[in-house]
Amino acid sequence: MQKVTGEIRPSNIPEALARLAANPRVLVRRGGAPRPGGKCVVYWMQRALRAVDNPALDVAIEAGNTLGLPVIIFFGVIPNYPNANLRHYHFLQQGLRDAAEDAAARGLGFVVRCAPDNNLEAFLEEVQAALLVGDENPCREPERWRSVLAKRLKIPYWTVDADVVVPSRVFNRSFVLLHHFRPHLQRELPRFLVAPSKIESLHAFKPRKKPASFDLAQDITAGFTKLDRSVQPVDTFTGGTHAAMARLRSFVRHDLARYDETRNRPETAGTSRLSPYLHFGNIGPLTIALAVEQAKAPSEIKAKFMEQLIGWRELAVLFVRHEPHYDSWECAASWARNSLLEHAGDPRPYRYSFDQLERGETHDELWNAAQRQMVRDGWMHNYLRMYWGKKILEWAPDPATAFDWAVILNDRYELDGRDPNGYAGIAWAIVGKLDRPWFNRPVFGLVRTMTANSFARKFDAAAYIRQHSPAD
Numbered sequence: 498m499q500k501v502t503g504e505i506r507p508s509n510i511p512e513a514l515a516r517l518a519a520n521p522r523v524l525v526r527r528g529g530a531p532r533p534g535g536k537c538v539v540y541w542m543q544r545a546l547r548a549v550d551n552p553a554l555d556v557a558i559e560a561g562n563t564l565g566l567p568v569i570i571f572f573g574v575i576p577n578y579p580n581a582n583l584r585h586y587h588f589l590q591q592g593l594r595d596a597a598e599d600a601a602a603r604g605l606g607f608v609v610r611c612a613p614d615n616n617l618e619a620f621l622e623e624v625q626a627a628l629l630v631g632d633e634n635p636c637r638e639p640e641r642w643r644s645v646l647a648k649r650l651k652i653p654y655w656t657v658d659a660d661v662v663v664p665s666r667v668f669n670r671s672f673v674l675l676h677h678f679r680p681h682l683q684r685e686l687p688r689f690l691v692a693p694s695k696i697e698s699l700h701a702f703k704p705r706k707k708p709a710s711f712d713l714a715q716d717i718t719a720g721f722t723k724l725d726r727s728v729q730p731v732d733t734f735t736g737g738t739h740a741a742m743a744r745l746r747s748f749v750r751h752d753l754a755r756y757d758e759t760r761n762r763p764e765t766a767g768t769s770r771l772s773p774y775l776h777f778g779n780i781g782p783l784t785i786a787l788a789v790e791q792a793k794a795p796s797e798i799k800a801k802f803m804e805q806l807i808g809w810r811e812l813a814v815l816f817v818r819h820e821p822h823y824d825s826w827e828c829a830a831s832w833a834r835n836s837l838l839e840h841a842g843d844p845r846p847y848r849y850s851f852d853q854l855e856r857g858e859t860h861d862e863l864w865n866a867a868q869r870q871m872v873r874d875g876w877m878h879n880y881l882r883m884y885w886g887k888k889i890l891e892w893a894p895d896p897a898t899a900f901d902w903a904v905i906l907n908d909r910y911e912l913d914g915r916d917p918n919g920y921a922g923i924a925w926a927i928v929g930k931l932d933r934p935w936f937n938r939p940v941f942g943l944v945r946t947m948t949a950n951s952f953a954r955k956f957d958a959a960a961y962i963r964q965h966s967p968a969d
């Protein structure tokens with residue numbers, strides 16, 4: 498597991514806060530007593546970008562209520578967030594507007610700061626924060642920021658695992674296959690798959706002088722000199738909690754009952770398309786799971802959906818938390834690595850450069866259409882993502898390069914890219930991670946293959962290609 502430094506057991510927490518710190522979602526990264534005379538509790542919003550249904554914000558509010566203090570949400574816009582481009586920042590800004598509105602409705606402060614005023618530590622001094630509560634993110638850099646911060650701060654700092662149904666530390670390990678994970682998950686779900694209690698701040702944020710906040714009518718990326726603006730925003734998805742909730746309602750009402758049939762039909766819009774909202778934390782998995790649980794649909798179909806939303810998604814989070822090489826071929830299990838190396842010299846009838854792949858210029862019209870869907874819409878259907886990854890392994894010079902190319906393309910164009918699900922999905926496609934050995938085949942060795950013939954017979958591939966045609 499990536500080491501979480503500064504972890505302090507709840508024992509050195511003042512009595513009044515001990516109950517909150519004992520919540521299995523909470524990690525006390527820096528313990529001790531809140532700042533004497535502190536004026537507020539700050540929630541540092543980063544991964545869980547929502548002001549409703551947010552377990553991290555709820556912990557901040559409960560701490561504020563216990564200490565008799567208001568809560569201020571702080572969002573510091575980072576100009577060089579790893580691999581983020583204009584498309585991602587645009588979606589992020591849409592989400593910030595909803596979060597600001599929802600925070601105001603709950604009597605919470607909401608402050609957005611852009612560089613050079615985006616320093617969290619300076620903000621904590623400015624508002625005389627008593628305690629800092631944040632969210633969690635298992636990816637490398639965000640986890641490093643949290644660890645570094647914990648060492649530098651002088652006030653208590655807790656993080657809350659808000660974007661999974663079952664907090665990852667409950668398992669404290671990764672799993673090789675979904676069916677190994679399933680019984681552990683099933684054991685924990687009754688404890689965590691429950692509606693949260695409604696928590697409201699008892700101390701509304703009403704300062705004499707409001708801390709300065711960036712005007713969200715303006716562009717948060719103005720002045721970013723190094724931002725990749727070549728990847729343009731898309732109109733297929735509007736960021737934010739309000740759009741996420743509308744999409745969830747529509748999915749539950751119209752599509753859920755047919756999910757088992759339509760989820761493998763990329764030419765239909767049969768899946769929830771909630772992944773960008775989950776990635777940006779505009780909606781939490783618990784909110785989705787509870788809505789699905791309460792929906793009118795056959796129980797086996799609901800179970801199928803939950804297996805994706807909780808089973809596969811949380812398996813991916815555990816993979817990234819516990820695998821330091823989650824985004825490179827180094828994460829391959831030895832059976833996959835050895836077998837891929839044995840087949841390294843196999844003839845590859847088709848080879849493409851990175852640029853050809855990026856432009857969708859291969860002999861395979863279905864693959865090109867999938868690539869175009871990703872580039873134009875900022876999202877690709879799951880069924881095609883599997884095929885897309887497998888073909889990159891077949892056409893790249895070697896498996897390590899295939900892995901790198903898939904990560905670059907996925908993180909660049911998908912709105913839900915730069916996410917544990919993406920790294921796990923690519924590791925599944927290219928190095929057989931979270932999968933078992935299959936039959937020995939050229940190029941793939943024991944890693945599962947997918948051929949266009951068998952795959953494209955299962956849905957209306959021609960319709961999908963038409964929907965994502967070059968002329969579109």
Ligand SMILES: Cc1cc2nc3c(=O)[nH]c(=O)nc-3n(C[C@H](O)[C@H](O)[C@H](O)COP(=O)(O)OP(=O)(O)OC[C@H]3O[C@@H](n4cnc5c(N)ncnc54)[C@H](O)[C@@H]3O)c2cc1C
Binds near residue numbers: 805
């Ligand atoms: C090569 C490859 C790359 C992928 N890249 C990403 C990525 O960058 N970001 C991303 O979120 N997902 C990724 N996935 C997983 C999956 O394809 C998407 O989560 C899914 O297509 C999102 O569409 P949806 O929201 O309509 O899913 P639905 O079918 O409606 O499922 C609901 C939710 O369950 C989760 N889920 C569904 N399928 C999977 C899965 N196979 N693994 C993990 N979680 C799943 C997602 O959070 C999804 O939003 C990738 C898969 C592969 C094979």
